Amino acid sequence: MNNLEEKTLHSEEIYSGKIITLELHEVELPNGKQSKREIVKHPGAVAIIALTEDNKMVMVEQYRKALERTIVEIPAGKLEKGEEPASCARRELEEETGYVCESLELISSFYTSPGFSDEIIHVFLATGLTKKENAAAMDEDEFVNLEELTLKEALQYVKEQKIYDAKTIYAVQYLQLQEALTTK
Template identity: 85%
Template structure:
């Protein structure tokens, strides 16, 4: 046990929603004192950095209610219970963009907000894209516009805050790094 670890004394689930649940925990701190923690439980998600044969980044524009605005993002979606991240990535890529991919490589996984949530996002690189004739449909509550951007355009979108989320900024920075070290 780490000397920084907080011991859970009591945990109560105070909200269960369609995607997340909220737990209120009483914890014992490393110094022996007690405190409370509000923890969001999330099933995890995938994000797909999909690159076309002409080196465009496939993105979707969608309205994000929590932000009260639209932003441009790499395709992404929530893991279903027991679903393998790679299978979810292929499903989400097809649903959101109509593309299927020849190759899919896990780039990294990261926690989005570890101060209060356990959501982990698995970021995949998809190449060898082809448009599928009868692609899976979007979820009934999901509406997106498809965009294909050059790396230069994506960097400009970050400056303009059209791209404004961590997973997409990570993907763009990954491509910048690959370009800087001469790998594509």
């Protein structure tokens, strides 16, 4: 055990839902004292930076109940049990936007909220987009509006808090960095 590790003494599942499971863990702290941790278990997710031929980001505007508002995001979705992230990214891109891609590259993976959740998100760059006529249908409880934004427009959306989630801000800043690196 390293000097920061918390040893789980007991864990209990409090809730199991369609997307998440909530567990309560009793832990022993590095100093020998005990504490409780509420942990959200999540199967993981993907997010897609989808770029059109004219270098616009394909985005979805979606109502987020937890926020009680709509925000504009990059396409994303939850991994199904046993599903590879790249397969999930292709599926979610088609379901949410109607686009399929020629090229799909993993950019990065990161934990969204490690203080209380094990959710990991895999961010992909999709290029060579083609709009599919008979695209896979969205989930029955999912409703989105499509938007295609230039980097400048996306940066303005961040300022206006229309883009307000970490994965999408990450995507916008990733593209901004790539642009800066190629113009040097």
